[in-house]
Amino acid sequence: MRRYSAFAIAREAARYHQGWERAWASPEPKKSYDAIIVGAGGHGLATAFYLGKNFGITNVAVIEKGWLGGGNTGRNTTIIRSNYLQDASAAIYEKARGLYETMSQDLNYNVMFSPRGVIMLAQTHHEVRGYQRTAHANALQGVKTEFISPARVKEIVPIINLDGPRYPVLGGLWQARGGTARHDAVAWGYARACSDMGMDIIQKTEVTGVRKENGAVVGVETSRGFIGTKKLGIVVAGHSGVLADMAGFRLPIESVALQALVSEPIKPCMDCVVMANTVHGYMSQSDKGEMVIGGGADGYNNYTQRGSFHHIEETVRALVETFPMISRLKQLRQWGGIVDMTGDRSPILSKTPVEGVFINCGWGTGGFKAIPGSGWGFAELMARGYSPLTAEFGLNRFKEGRFIDESVAAGVAH
Amino acid sequence: MLILECPCCGVMADETELAPGGEAHLKRYGPGSSDEEFEGYLFHRVNPKGVHFERWRHANGCGKWFLAARCTNTLEVFATYSAQTPEPPQHVIDAIAARRPNWSIEA
Numbered sequence: 001m002r003r004y005s006a007f008a009i010a011r012e013a014a015r016y017h018q019g020w021e022r023a024w025a026s027p028e029p030k031k032s033y034d035a036i037i038v039g040a041g042g043h044g045l046a047t048a049f050y051l052g053k054n055f056g057i058t059n060v061a062v063i064e065k066g067w068l069g070g071g072n073t074g075r076n077t078t079i080i081r082s083n084y085l086q087d088a089s090a091a092i093y094e095k096a097r098g099l100y101e102t103m104s105q106d107l108n109y110n111v112m113f114s115p116r117g118v119i120m121l122a123q124t125h126h127e128v129r130g131y132q133r134t135a136h137a138n139a140l141q142g143v144k145t146e147f148i149s150p151a152r153v154k155e156i157v158p159i160i161n162l163d164g165p166r167y168p169v170l171g172g173l174w175q176a177r178g179g180t181a182r183h184d185a186v187a188w189g190y191a192r193a194c195s196d197m198g199m200d201i202i203q204k205t206e207v208t209g210v211r212k213e214n215g216a217v218v219g220v221e222t223s224r225g226f227i228g229t230k231k232l233g234i235v236v237a238g239h240s241g242v243l244a245d246m247a248g249f250r251l252p253i254e255s256v257a258l259q260a261l262v263s264e265p266i267k268p269c270m271d272c273v274v275m276a277n278t279v280h281g282y283m284s285q286s287d288k289g290e291m292v293i294g295g296g297a298d299g300y301n302n303y304t305q306r307g308s309f310h311h312i313e314e315t316v317r318a319l320v321e322t323f324p325m326i327s328r329l330k331q332l333r334q335w336g337g338i339v340d341m342t343g344d345r346s347p348i349l350s351k352t353p354v355e356g357v358f359i360n361c362g363w364g365t366g367g368f369k370a371i372p373g374s375g376w377g378f379a380e381l382m383a384r385g386y387s388p389l390t391a392e393f394g395l396n397r398f399k400e401g402r403f404i405d406e407s408v409a410a411g412v413a414h
Numbered sequence: 415m416l417i418l419e420c421p422c423c424g425v426m427a428d429e430t431e432l433a434p435g436g437e438a439h440l441k442r443y444g445p446g447s448s449d450e451e452f453e454g455y456l457f458h459r460v461n462p463k464g465v466h467f468e469r470w471r472h473a474n475g476c477g478k479w480f481l482a483a484r485c486t487n488t489l490e491v492f493a494t495y496s497a498q499t500p501e502p503p504q505h506v507i508d509a510i511a512a513r514r515p516n517w518s519i520e521a
Contacts, residue, residue: 241461252457254436255486300416300434301486303463309415310430343457399453 001196003108023188024068024195029202032228033061035382036220037235038207038243040064041073042183043360043367044235045190045201046375047382052197054376055383060199061229062191063222065206069187072237075305075337076368077260077282077294079273081118081178083145085134086404088392089346090141095389096373100181103372109189111181112287117272118178119153121322123167124278131173145175159269164321167278180273180284186371210247216355217247232357233382238303238338240361249353251361252398253340257307258297258365261316261334263326265289270323279318283326291326293319297339297365307336339364344397346404349378349390358382359395418470421494422478435469437461438481439501463487465510465517467502470494483510 002008002021012019035051037044040062051057064070080100082093099106100113122128131147138145150162153172162169191201202224209221210232219228234243238255265288275282280296295315298307312334320327342348342362347370349360360378363370377389392404416429425431437459443451460466466486471479481499483492483506492513493506502519510517 239463241459242463250454250458251461252453252459254459254461255463300429300468301437301461301466302489303486304489308429398457399449 001192004110023192024201026203027200029061029063029200029205029222029224029227032219033200034059034229035231035233036060036227036229037062037233038220039071039234039236040068040187040191040201040203041071041235041237042069042186042190042371043237043363043374043378044233045069045187045194046371047233047235047360047378048194048199048375049190049197050375050379051383052194052199054379057383058197058199060194061227062194062199062201063205063207063220063227064201064203067203068191068201069184072337072339072367073187073371074184075260075335076183077284077292078180078183078368079118079178079275079282079284079366080113080181080369081175081273082143082369083118083120083134083138083173083175083178084406085137086346086406087137087141088404089406090138090143092373092377092389092393093370094141094143094373095376096370097177099372099376101177103181103186103189107189107193109185109192111185111189113179113181115177115179116284117156117174117176119148119156119272119274120173121153121169121274121276121278122147122171122173123164123169123276125170127278128170131171134173143175144177145173148172148174156272157270157274159323159325160274161322161324166321167276169322178273183368186368190375207243207246210243210354210357212248212354217357230356231382233360233378234357235360235378237340237361237363237367240340240359244352244359247352247354247357251348251359251395252343253348253362254301255303255338255340256297256300257302257304257336258294258339259307259312259315259334259336260292260294261312262286262290262292262332263329264332266291266329269325274322276318276322279321281315281319281322283319283323290332291329297341303338305336305338339367341365344403345406347374347393348395349374349381349387349393350395351381351385352395416489416491418482418491419494420472420475420478421480421496422472423476425472425475427472427475431472431474433471433473435471435479438467438469438497465492465514469497485514
């Protein structure tokens, strides 16, 4: 792999950019691998990357039905934060946030991580108490957040309307080291690094079945034939239930559509991420100038990657109250992704009833921020059978009643 | 926009009138059941990519619960029917079979 650098740009500029090599290879699948990851999204590729980097397991294939990063990795609103209430959540999300800080250097790929700060607005007295509690919890967890006054919110976000007609801003939970990153680049950077380690990234290949012998996995049936493995990681977000059905177990998961939209690009007007959970909306401004807007998920099961119009309307209506200046903006694009929701709104990183099959799913509406931490922990789980990062996120927590209840702590927005 | 006919009041209701209530025909376990049965009842869901039986409430209408058979892959609605039924009635199964010849209720 040729390293990307300022020197490389100068070198290629001098020879009409003829020397750039492909960022990752597209090889034919081998007969078998030490480990197979299903799903070449951020979480799947990060898992493969850390299997290689931390555990030296490089005979790995990442199998993807569509194209690399074409699912929720390319469909989210790119928010990165770690201000969760529960210790287990804070640990994995803070690990991820920390890894994002050096990801561009680690991968030699510019993921445009921008620690621009994230504010979660408190717009009811319940929310004020809730976020103050989260700030205290974060202090104990070593996650730097603070509860700030409305005046400080206005200072950070001048375009905000503090005295909204329905929900005035009463304060905010501020994480200065949160921010955004370029979502596609995260997948591309990991793919390039994995390919460089000799891993095979096999796109446009659908897994159609999981072959088992004596209760243990021996490989996967794909649209390009059988591929053998004794270790299978299922990292397919919205389609987790479909893959689990192939492997022969059920999940406490339902798949629903979550939508996002961007406005036409405008001049820089907001240099942080603002989330308003009471009114269901969150917004940031991309480097291109578009206002990137997301809201709540639909309430019913759906695999179509498009959601209900009225949810977009509700989200925009709420944000127009909070940011009156966006009322004249035109919508440029809108899209949906299929998110995998668990009962406690926390992910599942776990062994499964089938020996050798591991599952990483249930990130629901908030997986992007967790990609490197999730990959780190899940790779450790797959390689060693245990990871302190993922220990609390097992499938058995539902039977045992050990929920990691973030549905209250995090509101709807992730 | 999703439109379902409420079998209780006969209104063709937009989804803004309706509240989704999750998977239908769950078997409710009571005292004396095993942990596995409780776990399945409380958390495990079929979550199919295809035909799905689900509960809806005509929240901003007659207020009654009803059930619907719907495809999660195409958003096609096959039928809506009374909530006072422990399993999909024959006319609903026929309506699905007419549109999905390879579908069976076990799948």
